[in-house]
Amino acid sequence: xxxxxxxxxxxxxxxxxxxxxxxxxxxxxxxxxxxxxxxxxxxxxxxxxxxxxxxxxxxxxxxxxxxxxxxxxxxxxxxxxxxxxxxxxxxxxxxxxxxxxxxxxxxxxxxxxxxxxxxxxxxxxxxxxxxxxxxxxxxxxxxxxxxxxxxxxxxxxxxxxxxxxxxxxxxxxxxxxxxxxxxxxxxxxxxxxxxxxxxxxxxxxxxxxxxx
Amino acid sequence: xxxxxxxxxxxxxxxxxxxxxxxxxxxxxxxxxxxxxxxxxxxxxxxxxxxxxxxxxxxxxxxxxxxxxxxxxxxxxxxxxxxxxxxxxxxxxxxxxxxxxxxxxxxxxxxxxxxxxxxxxxxxxxxxxxxxxxxxxxxxxxxxxxxxxxxxxxxxxxxxxxxxxxxxxxxxxxxxxxxxxxxxxxxxxxxxxxxxxxxxxxxxxxxxxxxx
Numbered sequence: 001x002x003x004x005x006x007x008x009x010x011x012x013x014x015x016x017x018x019x020x021x022x023x024x025x026x027x028x029x030x031x032x033x034x035x036x037x038x039x040x041x042x043x044x045x046x047x048x049x050x051x052x053x054x055x056x057x058x059x060x061x062x063x064x065x066x067x068x069x070x071x072x073x074x075x076x077x078x079x080x081x082x083x084x085x086x087x088x089x090x091x092x093x094x095x096x097x098x099x100x101x102x103x104x105x106x107x108x109x110x111x112x113x114x115x116x117x118x119x120x121x122x123x124x125x126x127x128x129x130x131x132x133x134x135x136x137x138x139x140x141x142x143x144x145x146x147x148x149x150x151x152x153x154x155x156x157x158x159x160x161x162x163x164x165x166x167x168x169x170x171x172x173x174x175x176x177x178x179x180x181x182x183x184x185x186x187x188x189x190x191x192x193x194x195x196x197x198x199x200x201x202x203x204x205x206x207x208x209x210x211x212x
Numbered sequence: 213x214x215x216x217x218x219x220x221x222x223x224x225x226x227x228x229x230x231x232x233x234x235x236x237x238x239x240x241x242x243x244x245x246x247x248x249x250x251x252x253x254x255x256x257x258x259x260x261x262x263x264x265x266x267x268x269x270x271x272x273x274x275x276x277x278x279x280x281x282x283x284x285x286x287x288x289x290x291x292x293x294x295x296x297x298x299x300x301x302x303x304x305x306x307x308x309x310x311x312x313x314x315x316x317x318x319x320x321x322x323x324x325x326x327x328x329x330x331x332x333x334x335x336x337x338x339x340x341x342x343x344x345x346x347x348x349x350x351x352x353x354x355x356x357x358x359x360x361x362x363x364x365x366x367x368x369x370x371x372x373x374x375x376x377x378x379x380x381x382x383x384x385x386x387x388x389x390x391x392x393x394x395x396x397x398x399x400x401x402x403x404x405x406x407x408x409x410x411x412x413x414x415x416x417x418x419x420x421x422x423x424x
Contacts, residue, residue: 006378007387012273015387023387024270027353027374029303030397030407031266032241054243054264056278057365058236061224064363066268066276091241098413105416141239151276152359152371153269159364162239166218175219175227175235179399185242185407187391190414193407195242198396200403201310204317 026188030195033186035100036065037088037121037132038080045121045132046076047113049103051186053089061162062146063089069154076109081158084130085145090137093182097192099136104189133166138182140166238400242407245398247312248277249300249333249344250292257333257344258288259325261315263398265301273374274358275301281366288321293370296342297357302349305394309404311348316401345378350394352378 012020031051038046056062070078081087092100099117107113114121114132121132122140133140143160151157167177183195224232243263250258268274282290293299304312311329319325326333326344333344334352345352355372363369379389395407 004378004380006376009273009373009375011387012374017271019387020273021270023377023389024273024374025267026389026391027273027301027377028265028267028275029244029246029391029394030242032243034241052266053240054266054276054278055237055240056363056367058233059229060365061221061232061236061239062363062365063240064266064278064369066266089239094410097410101413102416105418107418147364149361149363149369151268151274151361153272153274155268157276157361157369162224162236163221164218165235165239166216168216175223175231177235177238179238179241182241183405184410185397187407191412192410193395194410195397195399195405195407198306198309198404198406201313202402204314206317206319 022188030185030187030193033092033097033100033184033192035090035092035103035119035134035137036077037090037134038077038086039084039130039132040076040080041083043130044110045112045114046080047103047117047119047121047132047134048077049092049100056159060146062159063141063143063162064157064159066151067156067158070156071154078156078158080131081145082148086129086131087143087145087158087160088131088133089141089143090134091139091179091182092184093138094184094194096134096136097184101192138168139177139179234400242397242399242405245304245309245312245396245404247302247304247315247331247346247349248289249302249346250289250298251296251342251344252288252292253295255342256322257324257326258292259315259329259331259333259344259346260289261304261312268371272358274371275353275355275374276369276371278363279368279370282368283366290368290370292343293357294360298341298343299355299357299370299372300343300345301353301355302346303351303391303394304396305350306396306406308346308348309396313404350380351389351391
């Protein structure tokens with residue numbers, strides 16, 4: 001039995017708020033950072049960076065993400081999603097990490113993060129779609145609000161239904177997305193990584209005659 | 213404006229169930245695969261692989277994860293969490309990917325995936341902690357059920373509160389977890405990647421005099 005270091009609930013409680021947040025934010029491991037694009041009813045654009053997007057189901061195609069408690073003065077993303085029912089997810093690639101990360105600053109409501117960090121809002125020509133995506137991103141997804149769920153710590157789970165997927169690259173093959181040029185992940189809030197493909201495994205059947 | 217390929221909701225509807233699931237499962241990007249360890253009230257161990265763990269909050273320390281609808285005959289993990297209120301998350305490193313992936317097969321209830329894939333259940337000596345973790349993992353987390361939330365597609369969001377964190381390596385420094393030897397992520401259900409650190413960015417303040 002190897003030695004191991006153990007942190008208990010009591011140890012966690014004794015940490016400073018910042019140290020605890022830094023540690024706990026890493027526990028879920030590597031995530032793809034994405035930019036969440038919204039607008040208000042007057043067309044003021046907003047862009048925020050998150051890494052909590054997760055798969056809920058494929059039929060209907062549902063993604064979930066967590067937003068901070070909406071009671072603060074900086075709940076622009078939440079307010080916009082509730083009012084317009086729309087949002088976009090634009091994946092972050094290596095060329096736009098620093099601009100994307102800068103979107104985590106608390107910009108005033110009347111400042112568009114697109115302008116502040118020099119990214120280009122891509123707005124559909126369709127009258128029905130108002131939420132901006134990020135032109136410089138290689139994978140963009142448009143979602144309609146499906147539901148919002150209050151979480152025990154006052155954060156909000158937003159569930160969106162995928163309405164469209166687009167990519168600047170020829171990166172769909174047999175309805176498959178290619179992430180080869182979109183190979184970035186983040187651990188916690190600040191540590192960025194690049195991913196290299198190892199291998200593809202297959203669907204696993206139970207077979208009681210098989211051994212590993 | 214570069215060319216891009218667009219898939220609409222109607223296109224998604226026209227895909228086979230398998231192609232749609234494969235595509236939609238990749239939309240949330242890279243995730244850390246983890247093993248979810250549980251046991252029933254008789255001490256029968258269960259281990260399943262998931263990649264939907266996400267951060268909810270750090271005080272209290274809460275993680276979320278999504279389980280399939282519990283109405284099937286293979287909802288052993290869900291049944292065990294509800295009955296025992298405990299579960300563990302063991303991170304997957306490169307040395308145990310294939311064993312971990314094999315846990316996705318639908319093993320009968322009376323077969324422990326630990327035995328079937330040759331991983332070792334690590335069970336606390338404390339009477340209060342019964343859920344097994346994976347000895348071969350380098351980062352293990354023990355959680356108590358905080359709440360369960362029904363999702364619109366009948367899947368279940370399980371929220372757990374972190375009770376302990378342990379690591380086989382000297383990988384905690386100032387309460388920081390080191391993922392250097394735990395650098396695996398998965399895209400969708402089958403594609404495994406290895407992560408290499410790029411850089412660490414810092415907390416972003418809003419400063420209207422700063423330009424990028």
